[in-house]
Amino acid sequence: MNKLALYYFPSCPFCHYVLASLDSMSLDIELKNINQDFDARNELMAGGGKTQVPCLKIEKDGDTQWMYESRDIVDYLLKENAQTA
Numbered sequence: 001m002n003k004l005a006l007y008y009f010p011s012c013p014f015c016h017y018v019l020a021s022l023d024s025m026s027l028d029i030e031l032k033n034i035n036q037d038f039d040a041r042n043e044l045m046a047g048g049g050k051t052q053v054p055c056l057k058i059e060k061d062g063d064t065q066w067m068y069e070s071r072d073i074v075d076y077l078l079k080e081n082a083q084t085a
């Protein structure tokens with residue numbers, strides 16, 4: 001199973017879209033509010049190359065992917081959820 005972390009901040013509408021989609025899923029995903037957690041913000045900048053949110057960090061088979069677009073993230077999560085259901 002892939003390890004997932006969602007970087008977000010509460011006032012971001014694109015983040016709300018992704019967070020709302022999670023309500024109907026049963027995924028194990030770590031939520032990182034980059035407005036409160038400066039380590040998370042630094043991780044996002046260092047790993048993804050920018051602090052845009054939402055960003056999904058996907059760790060799989062020793063590789064790390066940083067996915068930035070909310071639609072891509074929701075599509076990915078829906079597929080992942082279907083596999084775990």
Ligand SMILES: N[C@@H](CCC(=O)N[C@@H](CS)C(=O)NCC(=O)O)C(=O)O
Nearest residue numbers: 012013014051052053054068069070
């Ligand atoms: N097209 C992107 C837009 C994301 C976006 O504009 N996020 C804003 C917050 S609502 C942001 O992170 N702005 C700061 C930045 O780009 O560094 C998506 O759908 O995820």
